[in-house]
Amino acid sequence: MNDEDIEIDYQVTAQGLYIRTEEPINKLIGYGVGESILLAKQLNIPLYSDDTGIRKLALDSYNVNGFSTITLITKLRTEGHFKIRDETNILCEMIRKNYRVVPFDRNHLNCCMSELIEKAIENNESMPAQKQFLLDKDMGTLLRQFGDPFFNEEWMAKIAISWWISLLEKDDLDKNILVECLGYPSFAISTLPTSRVIVGIKKYEQESRIGHVFGFFLINCYEHNQQLLPGAWSAIKSCCGKIFSHDEKKYNITLFRAIPEWIIKDIEAMNIDDSQKMVRVINIPNQFPEEDRIKFENIFIRLRPKFMHI
Structure with a gap:
């Protein structure tokens, strides 16, 4: 190599080495x-x-x-230049084009769901169910995100729970719609890989994970508005009835073992004093039918968490 062949991006050291400059x-x-x-x-x-x-x-x-594009469209929507439908369309298209990560929330889910309900009413059809949700271009795109292993399980659960609570607050919403909306996200989240090293398949692990999602849902309902608890519990039971329609044992394990166990664990982890924890443990099942309440209370007593001082 001759000196004249060296581009200005290189310099020659005293030792004759050619070093590339920045x-x-x-x-x-x-x-x-x-x-x-x-x-x-x-x-x-x-x-x-x-x-x-x-x-x-x-x-x-x-x-x-x-x-980024996400920042831009969010700003355009919050400033009134875009409607939520416009933002939802763009976000869904970005997801379909494999953008990572595309945030969405209950507003986008409700936007898609409202359109499906309005369409059903206009066409004099029955209310949309889980199958119709998944087949819809945008609603299906958002729902399938709950089963994407790229995302954190806790993050997706929080999005789902926020959405479900917003549905419970809609007095005019067909309650069967909530049941249909519970199904796919809870099942999909339960299949997401965990961060821990898997050394074997834990018995009833999926039931436990579904129970965790629903237990956290009930706690959030309590924190948001206790009056939502009866509707939430009724929808959870109906949803589990669909998921475990051919396995009564798994149905009962999810409802009356996994959910109360996770409620205790999550309440125990709260940064509140023991008396406040006790109030939650007592008040959450108090909103259930008596037979279900007794089952929960028996599980709570058997678990004997430290804060109960029994």
Whole structure:
């Protein structure tokens, strides 16, 4: 190699080694991306990019703030330029194009569900069920996210529970709709891989995980509005009846073992004093039919959590 063949991006050391110097960002990152960062820096404007790494590079190396498509459409919607339907359409299309991560919430789920209900009413059809939800282009896209192993189980459960509570608050909503909405997310979340090392299949693990979701749902109903508990419990029982329609044992294990056990565990983990924990343990099953309440109380007594002081 002759000296004249060496590009300006290299320098020769005293030992005769050719060392490549740091390249300008517009050469290091092609396709106009590097130039976009430099232009944003020059014009003192934020960088529009859906690549988290590019936005971080722009901020860390050039002090250029950035935003993504999700940030943009959320701002457009909150400022009244977009309706929730417009935002939902775009988010669903991004999910279908394999964007990671596309956040959604109960508002987007309710938007899709309301359209399906309105369509059923207009066509004089029966209310949509889980099958219709999954077949719908946008509703199905959102629901299938609950079973995507990329996402954290707890995060998806919180989205589902927030959605279910919003449905319980709709006085004019057909209660069968809530049952249908409970089914797929709870089942899908129960199949998500856990972070722990699996050394074997735990007996009734899926029933336990469904019970965890529903137990957390009941606790959140209590914290939000105790009057929602009877409707929540009724919907949970109906949903479990559908999931375990051919296995009464699993049905009972989920309802009367897994759910109360997880209620105790989750309440025990709360950062509140023991008396407040006791109030929750007493009041949650008090909203159930007497036969179910007694079953819960017997489980609670058998578990003997520290805060009960029995």
